[in-house]
Amino acid sequence: MIKKLFAAVISIFIFSQIAFTQLITIIGNISDKEQRANIKNVVVTLSNSKDSVLYKFTRSSSEGNFSIQNVQSGQYVLMTTHPLFADYLDSIIVTNVPLDLGKILLLNKSKLLQEVIVKNGSPIRIKGDTTVYTADSFKVKDGATVEDLLRKMPGFQVGKDGKIKAMGETVKNVLVDGEEFFGNDPGIALKNLQANIVQEVQVYDKKSDQAAFTGVDDGIREKTVNLKLKSNKKQGYFGKVEAGGGSPSNYSNSAMFNAFQGKRKLSAYGFMSNTGNTDLSWDDADKFGGGEKGELITGTDSQGNNVEYYSGSGEDSYRDGRNGIPVNRNGGLHYSNKYRGDSLSINSSYKYAKVNAPSFESNYSRTFLPDTSWLTNSNSSNENTKEKHSVGFSVENKID
Numbered sequence: 001m002i003k004k005l006f007a008a009v010i011s012i013f014i015f016s017q018i019a020f021t022q023l024i025t026i027i028g029n030i031s032d033k034e035q036r037a038n039i040k041n042v043v044v045t046l047s048n049s050k051d052s053v054l055y056k057f058t059r060s061s062s063e064g065n066f067s068i069q070n071v072q073s074g075q076y077v078l079m080t081t082h083p084l085f086a087d088y089l090d091s092i093i094v095t096n097v098p099l100d101l102g103k104i105l106l107l108n109k110s111k112l113l114q115e116v117i118v119k120n121g122s123p124i125r126i127k128g129d130t131t132v133y134t135a136d137s138f139k140v141k142d143g144a145t146v147e148d149l150l151r152k153m154p155g156f157q158v159g160k161d162g163k164i165k166a167m168g169e170t171v172k173n174v175l176v177d178g179e180e181f182f183g184n185d186p187g188i189a190l191k192n193l194q195a196n197i198v199q200e201v202q203v204y205d206k207k208s209d210q211a212a213f214t215g216v217d218d219g220i221r222e223k224t225v226n227l228k229l230k231s232n233k234k235q236g237y238f239g240k241v242e243a244g245g246g247s248p249s250n251y252s253n254s255a256m257f258n259a260f261q262g263k264r265k266l267s268a269y270g271f272m273s274n275t276g277n278t279d280l281s282w283d284d285a286d287k288f289g290g291g292e293k294g295e296l297i298t299g300t301d302s303q304g305n306n307v308e309y310y311s312g313s314g315e316d317s318y319r320d321g322r323n324g325i326p327v328n329r330n331g332g333l334h335y336s337n338k339y340r341g342d343s344l345s346i347n348s349s350y351k352y353a354k355v356n357a358p359s360f361e362s363n364y365s366r367t368f369l370p371d372t373s374w375l376t377n378s379n380s381s382n383e384n385t386k387e388k389h390s391v392g393f394s395v396e397n398k399i400d
Helices: 002-020 109-114 146-152 186-192 209-214
Strands: 024-032 043-048 054-059 065-071 074-082 085-094 099-106 124-127 130-134 156-158 164-166 173-176 198-207 221-229 235-246 250-261 264-273 295-300 306-312 327-339 344-368 373-397
Touching: 024 043, 024 085, 043 065, 054 065, 074 099, 085 099, 146 156, 146 186, 146 198, 164 221, 173 186
Parallel strands: 024 099, 173 221
Antiparallel strands: 024 065, 043 054, 043 074, 074 085, 124 130, 130 198, 156 164, 198 221, 235 250, 250 264, 264 327, 295 306, 306 344, 327 344, 344 373
């Protein structure tokens, strides 16, 4: 009796192991996508999806059929290879039931080559650690700026404040032909240079100046955009003038002039506005503009009387004050050139900005007593003027 019971337990264990390690067969058929004819001698491989290690392989028969037997359950990558046909890859999951892949259609390599269209430049390509966008592949309206061009490019995000993000990271520097343009101010190049003069937009992580100079990597990276200009735009003069006005006595005027001759760049710009548009660099623009709305507060005073009062200096409220629209004037000059076979580089710029920002503030309070109440109102106004001069100058000499 004990021997029979022991044999039964052993049998149950063996059958359970066989069921647990059940091996599956994968079948399918391979044929030509164009001719619908079966393809023989196609190598069919099965690899582990995790480490890409070859697990099993076989060849298709003269009828195009193939069978891979004794396959354990799991996730695999199936690939077909043939000298005359394009490779086919597919991710498959093997369970405890036989797997029929049906017909696998392969494309003849000669047909594949017929579909290739060769163009002079591609919209986006990867060159090392640099992503390169071909500017003319993205259509913008006439007179559009580089900022408008970036809005059309995948991977770029342009915020309402004009700040640019590339690949999810904030752009810190914008270069023109690899050189600083008006110092390290990204806004001037993006808002003032026209899109039709740009050949390529290059995006990469720039090392710090210290690391580039010493050759010692300090690990600091800044997302950088380099605008490579068209060769025919580096010889001659170009610019833009914009003027606008409205009621009551609002205006917004800007102008930019560029003179390029080979490696030499000379640029000047000016801007005047009382519409709230500052056209300043991103950091400077954050320092000017409207405030926040006021707040209604209720409570009691020192004598226990009920009091409610409203205080604030925000925008667009009829009963509180608001920061006024700033009157902005700014401009700048830029000059850069290279000498001695590009071994000596000079880059200089001057920028001026002046902003008159009026501010208004209103406060009122209401005091309640058992038999009466009264209001207290106060108004104040002031004008804040900020003036900024900035000069940048750098010389780089590459010693032999």
